Amino acid sequence: MLPQSRLHLTCRSCQAQARAPRSYHHQAQTVVRGAPSPATTSGGVGVLSSLAEETPAEGQEQDGQTQMERPGRMLLLSELRVRNAAYDVSLSRSVLTWKRRTSSTVYHPFRPRFCVPSFPRRRPDPGVGHTVSVSEILSVREEEENSSRRRDDGSWKKIKEREGKDCGPAFTVSYVERSPHHRWRCAEVTFACPEEALCQHWVSSIREQLATIVSRPKRLLVYINPYSGKRQGKRIYERKVAPLFSQAGVSTHVIVTERANYARDHLKTGAELQKFDGVVCVGGDGMFSEIIHGLIWRTQIDGGVDPNCPEEALIPCTLRIGIIPAGSTDCICFATVGTNDPVTSALHIIVGDSQPMDVCSVHHNNAFLQYSVSLLGYGFYGDVLTDSEKKRWMGPARYDLSGVKMFLTHHYYEGTVSYLPAKGIMGTPRDAARCRSGCVVCQHNRQLLPEKAEMYEVDEASGSESDSEWRTLRGKFLAINAASMSCACPRSPKGLSPAAHLADGTTDLILVRKCSRFDFLRHLLRHTSKDDQFDLAFVEVHRVRRFRFTPRHCQSDSDLDLRENGKHQIFSQICRDHPACGCAPAYSSWNCDGEILNHTAIDVRVHCQFIQLFARGIEEPKVFEELPNPCAI
Ligand SMILES: CCCCCCCCCCCCC/C=C/[C@@H](O)[C@H](COP(=O)(O)O)NC(C)=O
Ligand SMILES: Nc1ncnc2c1ncn2[C@@H]1O[C@H](COP(=O)(O)OP(=O)(O)O)[C@@H](O)[C@H]1O
Numbered sequence: 001m002l003p004q005s006r007l008h009l010t011c012r013s014c015q016a017q018a019r020a021p022r023s024y025h026h027q028a029q030t031v032v033r034g035a036p037s038p039a040t041t042s043g044g045v046g047v048l049s050s051l052a053e054e055t056p057a058e059g060q061e062q063d064g065q066t067q068m069e070r071p072g073r074m075l076l077l078s079e080l081r082v083r084n085a086a087y088d089v090s091l092s093r094s095v096l097t098w099k100r101r102t103s104s105t106v107y108h109p110f111r112p113r114f115c116v117p118s119f120p121r122r123r124p125d126p127g128v129g130h131t132v133s134v135s136e137i138l139s140v141r142e143e144e145e146n147s148s149r150r151r152d153d154g155s156w157k158k159i160k161e162r163e164g165k166d167c168g169p170a171f172t173v174s175y176v177e178r179s180p181h182h183r184w185r186c187a188e189v190t191f192a193c194p195e196e197a198l199c200q201h202w203v204s205s206i207r208e209q210l211a212t213i214v215s216r217p218k219r220l221l222v223y224i225n226p227y228s229g230k231r232q233g234k235r236i237y238e239r240k241v242a243p244l245f246s247q248a249g250v251s252t253h254v255i256v257t258e259r260a261n262y263a264r265d266h267l268k269t270g271a272e273l274q275k276f277d278g279v280v281c282v283g284g285d286g287m288f289s290e291i292i293h294g295l296i297w298r299t300q301i302d303g304g305v306d307p308n309c310p311e312e313a314l315i316p317c318t319l320r321i322g323i324i325p326a327g328s329t330d331c332i333c334f335a336t337v338g339t340n341d342p343v344t345s346a347l348h349i350i351v352g353d354s355q356p357m358d359v360c361s362v363h364h365n366n367a368f369l370q371y372s373v374s375l376l377g378y379g380f381y382g383d384v385l386t387d388s389e390k391k392r393w394m395g396p397a398r399y400d401l402s403g404v405k406m407f408l409t410h411h412y413y414e415g416t417v418s419y420l421p422a423k424g425i426m427g428t429p430r431d432a433a434r435c436r437s438g439c440v441v442c443q444h445n446r447q448l449l450p451e452k453a454e455m456y457e458v459d460e461a462s463g464s465e466s467d468s469e470w471r472t473l474r475g476k477f478l479a480i481n482a483a484s485m486s487c488a489c490p491r492s493p494k495g496l497s498p499a500a501h502l503a504d505g506t507t508d509l510i511l512v513r514k515c516s517r518f519d520f521l522r523h524l525l526r527h528t529s530k531d532d533q534f535d536l537a538f539v540e541v542h543r544v545r546r547f548r549f550t551p552r553h554c555q556s557d558s559d560l561d562l563r564e565n566g567k568h569q570i571f572s573q574i575c576r577d578h579p580a581c582g583c584a585p586a587y588s589s590w591n592c593d594g595e596i597l598n599h600t601a602i603d604v605r606v607h608c609q610f611i612q613l614f615a616r617g618i619e620e621p622k623v624f625e626e627l628p629n630p631c632a633i
């Protein structure tokens, strides 16, 4: 904490004036308690290196503690060199800034080095300067003289050579740099210092600031599914993610899964979760589903709650989950980060982002089946998943092939849908506004929840679930989809329900009634265009807290599921495999975040903000374009 770094201020303006440039007038020497006293002279190279904090103006003497806790207050100010050009570099609690000295006549455009070479760089205006939020600094290291570092192209390069022959002591700061399409990259800037003590002081001060960010994980439990997507999970982790974790000082315990449900079972029973600050999964939506099942289960057991009992109030999971995308759809990563890029996800984990997320619990006849965070789809998406599982060897392309096939089969399914509309909330599924980082709709609707939840629970306890609140629809449906988030993914960048919210305690129930193939195609194609996919006569969408579905052929209480009804399953399979067959199957199956459910009659309820991710939601471009830039003021 920064009380240790309390600075004792001694105005030395009169001494400094003689050799300091005008801009340094009235700066104060700073001494960090417990740290070596830094040199404050330029070392005769025409560079003033001062460790400075603004002296409070006379008559404005304030309580020192209060001053230090102000986020914008400067902790250090020095003139350092970047690529042999002089920069004014300052550190406050919230930002690190460096600005090219305007007095310089030689033009050396500053170019940060990037860890990933393919990123298209914008050349910053050297007169404006550069500002990096301390919360987005990944690490700082002191460069050893004559040390070598690996270049992006894999070759080795001497630091001295890079910095120029008289670089002297130097330190390098790695930080988050935003690039197009919500991608983050690790950028680096090296500051050459006139003296070793000053260099060490900068390094320790930045480290001190980083240590105050308690939300950053230090130890992570990592599960890798080696068979996800294009089977690149291990490689992606080792090449792109592990080096970043190690650079940022994050320790990991890595487990490569040996079978399906290995990670889930390990989390349920074996994992020593108290040793970790978060769980990371390397894989697709199916792998993420395993992780949440393991974690939710474990949280209930550790908290003395029966996870199978539908009447129990479940305990939310506080251990954050990170997703390194390596799967086929990567919808959960895409909708929470804005891209399915492993480096971006790793950086969100390192900086310790948090994003709460809704979770749906799915029950059949009061018995727990599964949790879902993205899509629960019956009909089209259920059939696509069932068909694509047989083509897993094809990798992500299996969904395209099965999608076309299921579009051509054009099966519809009869059944009854009942739902409990989310009343009194902010937002509708037809809004133009989107769920974005710091979403006010999610915050507002979360606050509404306790009294609403209570109301429904009272109704449930009385056995008659407020019939007036429930609405029921019967019909023939091509698709019944519940999207608890937008379900945006590379296949559909705006998603199944573009205005759905990550953490508002609701799910968007989308009903696509029987229509012609042409009309269904119009609906599907609108997922990929700007047109509203709900603005069609045969499509309706409702924002709900809870819903039930019962297929027509099992509307009695003794619901027959697909696996029990062997005879029916055989006919369904024949019909699926032979689209020319005129006989429509009675049942589809539920696609629950990419897993097929065993039952078709289900009862779904949303648990608001039930899990936490290492993400921050999708950032609007203006969030970073409008970052305060004290250099420019
Ligand atoms: C004929 C034109 C069709 C265009 C339709 C575009 C809509 C695509 C929307 C896909 C929404 C997917 C929601 C996410 C589901 C994932 O949980 C699941 C499993 O993903 P995983 O394999 O674990 O990465 N993937 C699928 C396709 O069901
Ligand atoms: N070692 C393993 N061998 C086989 N299957 C696995 C293994 N680890 C996890 N799985 C399962 O693989 C399935 C697909 O995983 P996922 O990561 O979602 O990849 P994809 O996005 O390609 O579907 C999940 O159902 C998961 O339970």
Ligand SMILES: [Ca+2]
Binding pocket: 358, 483, 484, 485, 500, 501, 502, 503, 504, 505, 506, 507
């Ligand atoms: Ca939601």
